[in-house]
Amino acid sequence: MPPLTSPSSSKPVLAVLDGVRVDPPPVWLMRQAGRFLPEYRALRARAASFMQLAYDPEMATEATLQPIRRFGFDAAILFSDILVVPDAMNCQVSFVEGEGPRLPAIEAPDGLSRLAGEIDLDRLAPVFEAISLVKAALPPGCALLGFCGAPFTVACYMIAGRSTSDLAPARLFAYRHPLAFAELIERLARASIAYLLRQFKAGAEAVQIFESFASAVPHPFLEPWSLGPMRRIVEGVRAIIPDARVIVFARGCGAKTADVAAATRANAVGIDWTVDPTGMRGQAPGLPLQGNLDPLALAAGGAAMRRAVRSVMSGFGDRPHIFNLGHGVVPETPVGHVEEMLRMVRGGVWTERNASSP
Numbered sequence: 001m002p003p004l005t006s007p008s009s010s011k012p013v014l015a016v017l018d019g020v021r022v023d024p025p026p027v028w029l030m031r032q033a034g035r036f037l038p039e040y041r042a043l044r045a046r047a048a049s050f051m052q053l054a055y056d057p058e059m060a061t062e063a064t065l066q067p068i069r070r071f072g073f074d075a076a077i078l079f080s081d082i083l084v085v086p087d088a089m090n091c092q093v094s095f096v097e098g099e100g101p102r103l104p105a106i107e108a109p110d111g112l113s114r115l116a117g118e119i120d121l122d123r124l125a126p127v128f129e130a131i132s133l134v135k136a137a138l139p140p141g142c143a144l145l146g147f148c149g150a151p152f153t154v155a156c157y158m159i160a161g162r163s164t165s166d167l168a169p170a171r172l173f174a175y176r177h178p179l180a181f182a183e184l185i186e187r188l189a190r191a192s193i194a195y196l197l198r199q200f201k202a203g204a205e206a207v208q209i210f211e212s213f214a215s216a217v218p219h220p221f222l223e224p225w226s227l228g229p230m231r232r233i234v235e236g237v238r239a240i241i242p243d244a245r246v247i248v249f250a251r252g253c254g255a256k257t258a259d260v261a262a263a264t265r266a267n268a269v270g271i272d273w274t275v276d277p278t279g280m281r282g283q284a285p286g287l288p289l290q291g292n293l294d295p296l297a298l299a300a301g302g303a304a305m306r307r308a309v310r311s312v313m314s315g316f317g318d319r320p321h322i323f324n325l326g327h328g329v330v331p332e333t334p335v336g337h338v339e340e341m342l343r344m345v346r347g348g349v350w351t352e353r354n355a356s357s358p
Contacts, residue, residue, distance in 0.1 A: 013075040013143040016288050016320045017206055017245045017267045024346050025313075025321045026074035028145070029338070030249075030270075031328030032067040033079045036335065039066050050095040051087070054080050060130040065137055070335070071342060074322075075143040075206075076134060078199070080127055082149025082210055085191050086158050088123040090116040105161030106173070109180035112187075119191035121198055128202040135203030146204035148195055150211035150250075151188035151229040158184070167216040174225065182224070189229045193236035196244075200237070206245035208270070209233060212327075215252020226250065227263035234265050247290060251327060258283040273297075273326025277315025288320035293341070295325045301337040309344045 012026035034040055043062055047053035054060055063079035083101055087093040091114070094102050106112060121128075135144050152170075160169035174181040196207050209230050217226050230248055237244045249270035250260050261269050261284050269287065271280070273294035280289055297308035312323065323345050329338075 011074075011141055011143045011205070013145075013322060014205060014245065016322050017247070019286060019288060019320055021318060021320045025316075025323045027323040027342060027345055028073045028075035028077065029067075029325050029329050030077075032071075032073060032077065033063045034329060035331035036329050036333040036338075037066055037070065038335075039070070050081070051093060054084065055126045057126045057129040057133055060127070061133040061137070064130070064134045068138065068142055071338060072139075072142075074141065075145050076138055077145040077147060077208070078127070078131055078134065078204070080130075080147075082147070082154055083157060084124060084127060085119065085148060085154055085188065085195055086115075088116075088120045088195075089118075089187070089191060090114060090120075091158055100163045101157060103158055103161045105169070106159050106184070107169075109177050112180060112184060115187065119194050121194060124195065124198070128198050131199055131202035131204055143205050144203060145247075146196065146199035146207040148192045148207065148209055148233070150209050150214075150226065150248075151185045151192065151233075152217060152226045153211055153213045154188050155181070155184050156213050156216075167213055171216070171218075174221070185225065185229050189232045189236070192233045196233065196237050197240055200241055200244060206247065206267075207237075208247040208249055209264075209266070211248065211250040211253075214250040222253075222256075223263065227260065230264045230266075249290070257289070258287070261287050268320075268322065270324065271326065275326075277312060278317075280315075281317045281319070286319060288322065289316060290322040290324045292324070292326040295327050295330050295333070298325065298337055298341060299330050299333040301334060301340070305337060305341065306344065309341055313345065 012022045016022055016026060040063055043059060044053060047059060060079045064076050067073055068076050083093045086103060091103055096102055138144060156167050156170040159173045199207060211226055214226055234246050246266045247268045247270055248260060248264045248266040251272045253260050257269050257271060257280060268290050270290040271292045273292050275292055277292060293308055293312050297305050
């Protein structure tokens with residue numbers, strides 16, 4: 001059985017990432033800072049654009065701290081966006097309200113010539129300033145997480161110029177122009193290493209790599225397009241910071257959790273809501289896992305949410321676990337549902353016997 005620590009440990013999220021089982025498990029939520037919070041909506045109304053909010057250190061700090069003040073989560077994750085990396089590589093990013101990001105699409109290999117050879121870290125100085133400001137304002141037991149997007153996920157946006165439902169533009173580009181696609185992935189991996197190293201220097205205590213589009217990667221290309229680039233990021237960061245803590249979230253790869261962990265060498269793996277946590281017990285024993293409440297169960301509330309919370313709480317057995325969602329909080333989530341979920345999680349460990357009760 002993994003070592004056990006009490007909830008009074010100074011930073012439970014970091015303890016779990018170091019392989020320690022904490023009961024009850026520490027909690028944070030992907031997209032915990034955002035549109036479901038009324039205070040965030042008021043803050044967003046003061047900014048001319050989403051990118052202005054992300055690049056304003058004081059406003060980004062306020063957005064990061066809002067869910068910590070309201071809910072007392074065990075980790076704060078920097079308020080920013082995965083697309084600041086291409087934005088700092090001469091691929092200007094904007095957001096259309098209600099529609100999402102817009103970038104100059106890379107439709108052919110010569111489009112890579114528009115990109116800067118290296119990431120402009122000076123462009124991202126406001127992000128690093130926000131990390132320092134947040135770190136100074138957090139309560140003692142709350143860990144600070146930075147993040148980046150995985151190269152494949154970021155490349156999908158850059159090639160299409162926007163979000164797409166089936167990621168067809170990126171996959172077609174990869175098939176038609178494999179060398180150019182590999183070059184783009186490698187550039188993004190190098191940029192991500194530099195970006196995460198500066199996040200650690202500014203005060204981040206762990207980072208998460210978001211591979212939100214992992215489920216779209218054809219199996220034969222999972223290693224070269226997704227897992228390999230994430231491993232290069234982890235190794236590149238640890239070449240400078242040997243004890244850097246890294247979480248990998250590869251959405252859609254729950255059945256391959258052990259493979260993801262082995263391939264990326266991350267401290268922990270986040271799993272999405274489609275995975276039965278009891279099925280993880282035989283995979284990579286002792287590996288810290290993060291997840292995996294369905295965001296829509298949280299939004300629905302009531303008996304459905306309570307059953308889902310109990311299932312997650314009972315399902316991971318005695319392994320190190322960070323309670324989280326299987327993806328981000330959806331905007332229509334009532335604040336009261338998050339409060340009830342936290343009361344349940346922090347009330348103690350649930351047994352499998354009561355996991356199905358309402």
